[in-house]
Amino acid sequence: MEKEKGLLIVLSGPSGVGKGTVRKAIFDDPETDFEYSISMTTRNQRVGEVDGVDYFFKSKEEFEALIKDDAFIEYAEYVGNYYGTPVQYVRDTMDAGKDVFLEIEVQGARQVRKKFPEALFIFLAPPTLEHLEQRLIGRGTESQEVIQNRINEARKEVEMMNLYDYVVINDEVMEAKQKVQTIVEAEHLKRERIEARFRKMILEAK
Ligand SMILES: Nc1nc2c(ncn2[C@@H]2O[C@H](COP(=O)(O)OP(=O)(O)O)[C@@H](O)[C@H]2O)c(=O)[nH]1
Numbered sequence: 454m455e456k457e458k459g460l461l462i463v464l465s466g467p468s469g470v471g472k473g474t475v476r477k478a479i480f481d482d483p484e485t486d487f488e489y490s491i492s493m494t495t496r497n498q499r500v501g502e503v504d505g506v507d508y509f510f511k512s513k514e515e516f517e518a519l520i521k522d523d524a525f526i527e528y529a530e531y532v533g534n535y536y537g538t539p540v541q542y543v544r545d546t547m548d549a550g551k552d553v554f555l556e557i558e559v560q561g562a563r564q565v566r567k568k569f570p571e572a573l574f575i576f577l578a579p580p581t582l583e584h585l586e587q588r589l590i591g592r593g594t595e596s597q598e599v600i601q602n603r604i605n606e607a608r609k610e611v612e613m614m615n616l617y618d619y620v621v622i623n624d625e626v627m628e629a630k631q632k633v634q635t636i637v638e639a640e641h642l643k644r645e646r647i648e649a650r651f652r653k654m655i656l657e658a659k
Pocket residue numbers: 467468469472473492493496527528529531536537538556557558559560561562
């Protein structure tokens with residue numbers, strides 16, 4: 454029998470909602486058995502970040518050559534830098550039967566939806582827009598002007614949550630992490646049941 458393909462899981466949501474934080478909590482948990490797809494980016498490496506662990510850091514020229522080579526499932530320009538998901542790793546990992554987890558901003562998620570409609574899309578939402586603003590201020594990595602731009606973007610992005618399969622409110626990090634893991638588990642069970650039903654139908658039709 455052909456090996457079952459892994460599931461593609463996409464976690465997205467507005468900047469500052471806590472995507473990176475929730476993703477880290479998920480991958481710190483030894484129970485998690487999906488693979489994280491490391492993105493490529495042209496943004497500067499931050500202190501403490503490791504090339505090939507947090508991101509693959511590329512020059513603009515390198516990134517644009519990769520775009521030409523169709524090396525990305527999706528890519529987006531976000532606050533002046535490119536970010537993209539390498540296609541090879543994702544395909545190979547899914548073909549090996551493992552689940553792949555993407556943590557990407559919303560334009561990229563929309564592109565993935567077109568290419569992989571069967572993927573599982575989870576939107577991480579803030580409890581309120583005020584929480585979002587506080588988190589962006591609290592993180593202290595952006596200027597007041599950039600924060601305002603991101604909040605304005607977030608207003609539009611929050612409207613897009615209807616396009617997702619699930620919405621998880623990031624109130625408490627560990628609760629949000631648990632919800633994402635439960636959604637993935639439930640999705641596997643659902644797909645297995647649908648598969649089994651089809652198999653039964655095909656056998657009965659013979
Ligand atoms: N479209 C897309 N977005 C990405 C990718 N990798 C990371 N991002 C998103 O890019 C945004 C900026 O990421 P980053 O510069 O690390 O800043 P931070 O997450 O806001 O600290 C975040 O919303 C990430 O989720 C990717 O491969 N594709």
